[in-house]
Amino acid sequence: MPVAEKSAEKKRPMAKAAAMNTQEGVPNRALSFFTRSRDFLRDVRSEMKKVVTPSWSEVRSTTVVVIISVFAFAGFFYVVDAVLGQVLQQLLHFLGALQ
Numbered sequence: 642m643p644v645a646e647k648s649a650e651k652k653r654p655m656a657k658a659a660a661m662n663t664q665e666g667v668p669n670r671a672l673s674f675f676t677r678s679r680d681f682l683r684d685v686r687s688e689m690k691k692v693v694t695p696s697w698s699e700v701r702s703t704t705v706v707v708i709i710s711v712f713a714f715a716g717f718f719y720v721v722d723a724v725l726g727q728v729l730q731q732l733l734h735f736l737g738a739l740q
Contacts, residue, residue, distance in 0.1 A: 695703075
């Protein structure tokens with residue numbers, strides 16, 4: 642039997658099983674949704690227990706690094722903008738665009 646036929650046969654029973662109801666009358670899809678949601682929330686709770694809050698000194702030091710980085714990048718982009726502006730102005734003047 643070719644592989645394509647085997648995979649098609651496997652999919653049919655699963656689709657029928659998803660549409661069938663459990664003994665309580667709840668569709669399997671709904672039960673699966675609630676089960677997956679419960680499992681997801683359990684995993685979230687488990688992961689949140691692993692989260693470590695940084696100390697005040699760590700927060701302060703990383704804040705200082707961020708502020709210094711912001712000013713360094715601002716200065717860099719200011720210099721690049723000024724240089725490119727002057728180059729473009731000189732080029733346009735050389736080409737006769739500015740009289």
